[in-house]
Amino acid sequence: MVYIxxxxxxxxxxxxxxxxxxxxxxxxxYPFIADQLQLKTVIYVGDKEISEDYREFLASQSIVYEYVHVESCRDANIKEHMDQVLRKVLDKHNYPILIHSNKGKHRVGVVVGIIRKVLQGWSTTGVYQEYDIFSGGLKGGVDLEFVTMFETDLKVRRLTIPDFVKLQDEGVTKTGS
Incomplete structure (x- = not known):
């Protein structure tokens, strides 16, 4: 079988x-997602409802689907939406996770940039370079400024945090077990 x-x-x-x-x-x-990724959670960061066939596919695979409505990083509730995504990412019970947007460029680029910066301690340069790879260097100014300025004060349970997360003194903090 060929997987795409x-x-x-x-x-x-x-x-x-x-x-x-x-x-x-x-x-x-769908065969690639079902056979190769074996996802537990899909987070769609976008501005449209998903198709009925996609909804049926996710249900048939028992994949938890979360829709985070984001028009752009200029949305009034964008910080709350990013915190919503981070809560899912910070709970290892949700893995494996696929985060997608419509084209996999800008909205997902912002989410991944925030994950890289806040959870993994990446430099701004590294975040910008990765964003540019996926976006083709287009339309990144406002998105990258948002990632650069993004801060959060989420509180999460210590036992649920995946090992890849490198928490700083500020931002996401661990609470009891």
């Missing part, structure tokens, strides 16, 4: 958990 990953598919983290990014999966990508 979704547009702009790439692993974000491959440690004891697997976190992936991509564009919107199409029916020709």
């Amino acid at each position: 990953p979704p547009l702009n598919f790439a692993p974000v983290v491959s440690t004891e958990v697997s976190l992936y990014r991509s564009g919107y999966p199409m029916p020709l990508n």
Whole structure:
């Protein structure tokens, strides 16, 4: 069988958990998702409802689906939406996870940039370089400024945090077990 990953598919983290990014999966990508990724959670960061065939596919695979409505990083509730995504990413019970947007460029680029910066301690330069690879260097100014300025004060349970997370003194903090 030939497996075809979704547009702009790439692993974000491959440690004891697997976190992936991509564009919107199409029916020709479903065998790849089902057989190769064995996902537990899909987070769609976008501005449209998903198709009925995609909804049926996710249900048939018992994949938990979360829709985070984001028009752009200029949305009034964008910080809350990013915190919503981070809560899912910070709970290892949700893995393997695929986070996707429509094309796998800008919205997912912002989410991955925040994960890289806040959870993994990446430099701004590294975040910008990765964003540019997936976006083709287009339309990144506002998105990258948002990632650079993003801060959070999430509180999460210590036992649920995946090993790849390198928490700083500020931002996400661990609470009791």
